Amino acid sequence: MFPPPPSPPPLWRRGPDRHTLLLVLHHATVDGHALEPLLADLRFAYRARAVGGAPRWPAPAVQYADHALWLRRRLGNEDRPESPAARQAAYWKGALAALPPWRGLPDATGAPGAGPGAAGTVRFALDQREHRRLAAAARACSAGTGMVVQAAFAAALGDLGAGHDLPIGVPLAGRDDEVLDGVVGCLVNTVVLRVDTSGAPTARTLVGRVRERLLAAHAHQDLPFDRVVELVNPARQAGRQPLFGVAVSHLVRAEPADGGRWADAVAVAERPVPVARTAVDLLLQLVERRTADGAPGGLECALVHALDGCDEPTARRVVAAFRRRVTEFCDELNDELNDELNDEVDGGLNDEPADELNDLAQVHDHNHEVRVR
Known part of the structure; x- marks a missing residue:
């Protein structure tokens, strides 16, 4: 299926003490969450070689093949009505019934001369302060930060x-x-998250809708996406995703257990290759940084846009609308959270030291952490 990878990966000498290593990874073999264990393996091997040794790998507890076989057994046969596969198929047929096609933004213009699938990228960031506010807003409605982001993005697109x-x-x-x-x-x-933004919902209401839909999708996530496409059977367009025109990816990256250390006196920086092709009109990519103790470390964001239907000025309008909605959601939900905390303090928690109140809020956050990204 795939050509053999270069062995070893290309290494370019850029100067006396500067080198670039190119890793080419097919998405069928590595996803975004697998990058950290892969990089950890590389760091482990480099540290061993740097002192003249060879890496001694511990036996993996689980391998990819183990997971694939377990998932197939878990789903069972879709022909049997009582099987998880049959139940999940029924859920997706119902949840995506009469799904509207993505028709793009009304005022969007394409970049002149852009071919189908060509992509551009607008990069931006949410700093630590904004990240803390976003995390607090998520706590206010018992949701994950990704859910608030998805709700804000849907609201921005509706705007x-x-x-x-x-x-x-x-x-x-x-x-x-x-x-x-x-x-x-x-x-x-x-999975397909179908967001209803009708009725001018408040931030809490819209995040609640997203949370409900996303948790239901999470409970029915095992059915392969290709099978869901077959069940819904939408109109197709070459080179485009058949069920949606916009997407949101949310990756949480905590500080590595080894501190990201390669070897003494060696500094390594990741340089992702820019996205050149896309199968959706708009892809909002977020990497949520967390410190070793789980504290917010900021979000690295990028809006990948299909140039044939969305030029850079249009993409920047989308980013501005998204940032505006994030700010509005954080303001509204954090005000509600402050009111709730004030009520609790007035109701008898005023004897608690400030540090203990902060601990209570942190525990509340962890209790509602959802591994949906």
Whole structure:
């Protein structure tokens, strides 16, 4: 299926003490969540070689093949009505019935001369302060930060005329068991998050709608995306995703257990290759950085856009609308959270030291952490 990879990976000498290593990874074999264990393996091997030794790998607890076989057994035969596969198929046929096609933004213009599938990227960031506010807003409605982001993105697209019944592609990690965190492989499966933005909902209401839909999708995530497409059987367009025109990917990256150290006096920086092709009109990519103790470290964001239907000025309007909605959601939900905390303090928690109140809020956050990304 795939040509053999270069062995070893290309290494370019850029100067006396500067080198570039190119890793080419097919998405069928590695997903975004697998990058950290892969890089950890590379760091482990480099440290061993740097002192003249060879890496001694511990036996993996679980391999990708183990997971694939387990998932197939878990789904069972779709022909049997009582099987998980049959139940999940029925769910998706119902959830995506009469799904509206993505028709793009009304005022969007394509870049002159852009061919089908050609992509551009607008990069931006949410700093640590904004990240903390986003995390607090998520706590206020018992949701994950990704859910607030997805709700804000849907609201922003609605503001720009995309309609009120929005199908959004969301890749789920497929790593609900911690034993899978170290597996290098593609465990991710894409689901369709159908967001209803009608009725001018408040931030809490819209996040609640997203939370309900996403948790239901998470409970039915094992059915392969290709099978869901077959069941829904939408109109097809070459080179485009058949069920959605916009997507949101949300990757959480905590500070590595080894501190990201390669070897003494060696500094390594990741340089992702820019996205050149896309199968959706708009893809919002977010990498949520967390410190070793789980504190917010900021979000690295990118809006990948199909140039034939969305030029850079249009993409920047989308980013501005998204940022505006994030700010509005954080303001509204954090005000509600402050009111709730003030009520609790007035009701008898005022004897608690400030540090203990902060601990209570942190525990509340962890209790509602959802591994849906």
